[in-house]
Amino acid sequence: MRVRYRVDGVLAEKMLYDISLLPAISTRIKILSGMDISEKRKPQDGRMTMVVDRTEYDIRVSVLPSTYGEKIVMRLAQATALTRSKAELGLRDWELTKFDHILSYPNGIILVTGPTGSGKSTTLYTALSELNTEAVNIITIEDPVEANIPGINQVQVNPKADLTFANALRSILRQDPDIIMVGEIRDAETAQIAVQASITGHLVVSTLHTNSAAATVTRLLDMGIESYLLADSLVGVIAQRLVRRLCTACRRPRPATEDEKRMLGVPIDKEQIIYDAVGCPLCGETGYYGRIGVYEIMEISPKLKHAICANGSTELIKETSLEEGTQTLHMTACEYVREGITTIPEMLKVSFEE
Numbered sequence: 001m002r003v004r005y006r007v008d009g010v011l012a013e014k015m016l017y018d019i020s021l022l023p024a025i026s027t028r029i030k031i032l033s034g035m036d037i038s039e040k041r042k043p044q045d046g047r048m049t050m051v052v053d054r055t056e057y058d059i060r061v062s063v064l065p066s067t068y069g070e071k072i073v074m075r076l077a078q079a080t081a082l083t084r085s086k087a088e089l090g091l092r093d094w095e096l097t098k099f100d101h102i103l104s105y106p107n108g109i110i111l112v113t114g115p116t117g118s119g120k121s122t123t124l125y126t127a128l129s130e131l132n133t134e135a136v137n138i139i140t141i142e143d144p145v146e147a148n149i150p151g152i153n154q155v156q157v158n159p160k161a162d163l164t165f166a167n168a169l170r171s172i173l174r175q176d177p178d179i180i181m182v183g184e185i186r187d188a189e190t191a192q193i194a195v196q197a198s199i200t201g202h203l204v205v206s207t208l209h210t211n212s213a214a215a216t217v218t219r220l221l222d223m224g225i226e227s228y229l230l231a232d233s234l235v236g237v238i239a240q241r242l243v244r245r246l247c248t249a250c251r252r253p254r255p256a257t258e259d260e261k262r263m264l265g266v267p268i269d270k271e272q273i274i275y276d277a278v279g280c281p282l283c284g285e286t287g288y289y290g291r292i293g294v295y296e297i298m299e300i301s302p303k304l305k306h307a308i309c310a311n312g313s314t315e316l317i318k319e320t321s322l323e324e325g326t327q328t329l330h331m332t333a334c335e336y337v338r339e340g341i342t343t344i345p346e347m348l349k350v351s352f353e354e
Helices: 019-032 093-103 120-131 165-172 188-199 213-222 227-233 258-264 302-309 314-323 329-338 344-351
Strands: 002-007 010-016 044-052 055-066 069-078 108-113 138-142 153-156 179-182 203-208 234-246 252-255 273-276 288-299
Touching: 019 044, 019 055, 019 069, 093 120, 093 234, 093 288, 108 120, 108 188, 108 213, 120 138, 120 179, 120 203, 120 234, 138 165, 165 179, 165 188, 179 188, 188 203, 188 227, 203 213, 213 227, 213 234, 213 288, 213 314, 227 234, 227 302, 234 329, 234 344, 258 329, 258 344, 288 329, 302 314, 329 344
Parallel strands: 108 203, 108 234, 138 153, 138 179, 179 203
Antiparallel strands: 002 010, 044 055, 055 069, 234 288, 252 273
16 A cells, blocks of 8 residues: 655655555544545545644545545645735735736636646635725635635535535625635536626636636636626636745756757847756755745736627737736746746646647
């Protein structure tokens, strides 16, 4: 039985146990996370909370039946890590200015996009913490509620009780909210209600799984949202990824090759120093220490509204946003490589298609 863990997005083997111990370990984890120990044929989800060194950790557990027994995945989250300040997100000064301007809108939709594990929840909770004052009524719909924020009404989705994102959102609109956070827009019905809520004077903050800020617009149009409603309601899209930071104690400088200069957008005749990951005891021989966010912040300008109203393609919206000063994920990742914050392999994980 293998025990593996993922640190900074990389999977590594931690230890090996005899397979005969699997049933006992599986049963114990199921009891702690509130699962049915007699059910071994169906996937199950559970949750538990543990306190280690006076720090509370929320652990989400998933059990999946496989050929040789049950596969168990535990996702650890430190409750206090989600509610951090904007300065800790890794946003640059001009990105912070854009971020603040988007949050200052009294109504509309703000979307944070990216794959699983890209830090969307952290960005959402940070935004809510910034907006959380006594003068506003904030209600969230989440699945699950990942961190409790004082002064905010948080609703846990419960499909067994027919409390879905769409049903909860309908009820919330009768609770006189100023700001609504929807954990994720998963279907056309939730998207439609979110758009209607934003048009009727609410600020709606949510997440969506797309590859870029421009692709978010296309995804919502494909969901059946009318282009004129989307153009009127959408105020900003933040696409994000996480890349590993180079360990400053052991990183090794070298001149970039011609191919690497082309990737980084550096003239061939210009000297460019980049860094390679090496590995030392401080970083656990990985060459990396911690992660930093890579952001693409697209504020919806009048020109972009016209492009959306015309049912513009992803390429057209991307070109228009670039003209309006949006910096893509690829551009930001290249800057991090040039500044010695990360490496080219990490950059390619973020923007391989570019």
